[in-house]
Amino acid sequence: MRSPRVEENARKVSPEATASVRSATAAVTLARQNALPAYFKDVDRATAHAAAIKDYVLDNLGSLLEQLEGNCQANGIQVHWAQHAASANKIIGDICARSAPGGIVVKAKSMATEEIHLNHSLEAAGFEVVETDLGEYVVQIDHDRPSHIVAPIIHKNRREIAKSFEREGLGPYTEVPEELAMQARARLREKFQSAEIGISGVNFAVAESGRLVLLENEGNNRLSTTAPQVHIAVMGIEKVLPREGDLPLFLRLLAGSATGQKLGSYVHFISGPRRPDEIDGPRDVHLVLLDNGRTQVMAGKYKEILRCIRCGACQNVCPVYREASGHAYGHVYAGPIGAVLAPALEGVEKLGDLAKASTLCGACQEACPVQIPIPRMLLELRDDAYRAGVIHEGIPWGAFAFAASSSWRWRAGLKMLPVASTAPNPLKKGWTDSRAMPSRVGRSFRRWWNERS
Amino acid sequence: MSVAPRELESLAPKKPRVRLMLTCLCDAYFGEIGIATVKVLEHAGCEVLFDERQTCCGQPPFNAGDWDSARTVADRTVELFRTGEPIIVPSGSCTAMLREGYPMLFPKLGRLPAFELSEYLVRELGINSWPRRPLGNPKPMKIAFHRACHGRSIGLGDVQEFLLATVPGVELVRFDQEEQCCGFGGAFSATFTKVSAGIGREKLRNIVASGATVLASGDMGCLMHLGGLIEREGIPLKVMHFAEILAGALSE
Numbered sequence A: 001m002r003s004p005r006v007e008e009n010a011r012k013v014s015p016e017a018t019a020s021v022r023s024a025t026a027a028v029t030l031a032r033q034n035a036l037p038a039y040f041k042d043v044d045r046a047t048a049h050a051a052a053i054k055d056y057v058l059d060n061l062g063s064l065l066e067q068l069e070g071n072c073q074a075n076g077i078q079v080h081w082a083q084h085a086a087s088a089n090k091i092i093g094d095i096c097a098r099s100a101p102g103g104i105v106v107k108a109k110s111m112a113t114e115e116i117h118l119n120h121s122l123e124a125a126g127f128e129v130v131e132t133d134l135g136e137y138v139v140q141i142d143h144d145r146p147s148h149i150v151a152p153i154i155h156k157n158r159r160e161i162a163k164s165f166e167r168e169g170l171g172p173y174t175e176v177p178e179e180l181a182m183q184a185r186a187r188l189r190e191k192f193q194s195a196e197i198g199i200s201g202v203n204f205a206v207a208e209s210g211r212l213v214l215l216e217n218e219g220n221n222r223l224s225t226t227a228p229q230v231h232i233a234v235m236g237i238e239k240v241l242p243r244e245g246d247l248p249l250f251l252r253l254l255a256g257s258a259t260g261q262k263l264g265s266y267v268h269f270i271s272g273p274r275r276p277d278e279i280d281g282p283r284d285v286h287l288v289l290l291d292n293g294r295t296q297v298m299a300g301k302y303k304e305i306l307r308c309i310r311c312g313a314c315q316n317v318c319p320v321y322r323e324a325s326g327h328a329y330g331h332v333y334a335g336p337i338g339a340v341l342a343p344a345l346e347g348v349e350k351l352g353d354l355a356k357a358s359t360l361c362g363a364c365q366e367a368c369p370v371q372i373p374i375p376r377m378l379l380e381l382r383d384d385a386y387r388a389g390v391i392h393e394g395i396p397w398g399a400f401a402f403a404a405s406s407s408w409r410w411r412a413g414l415k416m417l418p419v420a421s422t423a424p425n426p427l428k429k430g431w432t433d434s435r436a437m438p439s440r441v442g443r444s445f446r447r448w449w450n451e452r453s
Numbered sequence B: 001m002s003v004a005p006r007e008l009e010s011l012a013p014k015k016p017r018v019r020l021m022l023t024c025l026c027d028a029y030f031g032e033i034g035i036a037t038v039k040v041l042e043h044a045g046c047e048v049l050f051d052e053r054q055t056c057c058g059q060p061p062f063n064a065g066d067w068d069s070a071r072t073v074a075d076r077t078v079e080l081f082r083t084g085e086p087i088i089v090p091s092g093s094c095t096a097m098l099r100e101g102y103p104m105l106f107p108k109l110g111r112l113p114a115f116e117l118s119e120y121l122v123r124e125l126g127i128n129s130w131p132r133r134p135l136g137n138p139k140p141m142k143i144a145f146h147r148a149c150h151g152r153s154i155g156l157g158d159v160q161e162f163l164l165a166t167v168p169g170v171e172l173v174r175f176d177q178e179e180q181c182c183g184f185g186g187a188f189s190a191t192f193t194k195v196s197a198g199i200g201r202e203k204l205r206n207i208v209a210s211g212a213t214v215l216a217s218g219d220m221g222c223l224m225h226l227g228g229l230i231e232r233e234g235i236p237l238k239v240m241h242f243a244e245i246l247a248g249a250l251s252e
């Protein structure tokens, strides 16, 4: 029996990486658990409210996006629609080529651009792309991949980062976080000053006002979206919110769930390019609305996964994510969110096996600020994937069902158990690799019951 | 006003009749847990019925994605258990299958009156201390209680710990990362071996650090997995099911 992909990849994860992931996810989880009740009198009501707003958004997406487009244009933001990753990359590439051929592009952290592999596409077109989020910057200089949607280098410890910085000539070796941050800051500052284009994601875009809202802690979003002459914001179409009045709820839920903060250190409200009477800010602001499979997800039974606000709380509490770490999933969206979103976006045939990488413990649903029923969706994905023939593990479930649907076959099977457990079976090796084989303890219930009555 | 003894008897609450779902694990390996469950229910004043035709709830193929096989098993279980009495299950996981899983397999099926054992004792019968009559000498036990994860989907909360805390001699100890899953996950434990065992070992590390001598839970799935690791690695922890602790308090 071949091991499932996540298990196979998890075997290659170093104990140090697992330790880093474990301690960081536990710390953020604790911070989240403290932060949300401190702000919301009734956390469940707040998350139910947020879920209802997101469902409204999904049910009215077409009209909300048109409203957003109209109001963005009225604010001077140029709006582009991208159906696929390739078209998004082309739109962005063309804007860059028009504005500053071969120039420097600074990037703020954005999962949407990770999803479409924008960096590759821009680098292939001759641009120098610089990630400016500290974590993403480390990923970039290490030729690594982000392993968490909020904390891209959650799998690395301070020592590894220090070595990378020393190797890149950022300054003398140090493990002091503040000193490391200062070294990166000095290097990135040069890039900000010479960059012609800044690319960011979007946390929320408000339909009624045409404003883009970004949340962050490092200040690199501020510089990426204001220092260069051109700002390109990329957002998944599900990120639109109907009203400005929805923002307080969502900002608190996102900050609280992602990092345990009341709010990010910086919250940006972008309502257009530099105006004639303003002395700074970009000349052009573009908004790229990315579909890339989302409208198709909306039409099916996994629609609720599009409520996601990318807080990472489900990754932080997931026992499988903690043990295997994000890279094991082999997708930009790892952990519980990824195990549903990735196959929903890209097809059960291709990625349906990710739904098996779960104990179905339900911690993700409990943590989710928009109440996405992730375990139920994982089960439904397994049903789909099984019927598509992608998760057959050689366990004879049909034979099990045959035995379990007749009392005498069942009892005969139970009597055979001590013999059967010595026979080779696809589950046995996996079990006994690390555990003692279970054996009958004490009396048989059935015999006891018969003797007593 | 005086009441004749006969009338008094008819006024007394009737013994609740309940139906035991043994679960396939207790059927195959852990008969003592089934026996303990019956003793506990009887001490709580119930009349226990057991249909010998029962097999399994069908969760293993359901979780594996083979819903056709799951339906074959579940369909039969529904027929056997749809008799009106509360169904008592010494497992949150199988209870969740009956309450949450079956409606996914059979969208038209009404809700089965299935209860996890502690849930039935505390929330249905209103029992808030154990045993109901003081008995014998309590055995002191330092227990780390693992809340099995399927309790989340059926809203168990801390009901098991609530009752255990009232058992004479029982001391519940807290441990780090309590709310984390043990890594069992059914067939997951054998197909995702490294991940499952890694999660389990981390859980056991935290429990051992708490100074507990007994690891208890309400689900034999978790205990079989953690118990297998404990045995393989020679960890000094005794594994006990919730029902065994309650029944143990009766036999002194």
Ligand code: SF4
Pocket (backbone or CB within 6 Å): A257, A307, A308, A309, A310, A311, A312, A313, A314, A315, A337, A364, A367, A368, A369, A370, A371, A372
């Ligand atoms: S699924 Fe929920 S918990 Fe997970 S990242 Fe999205 S919003 Fe956060």
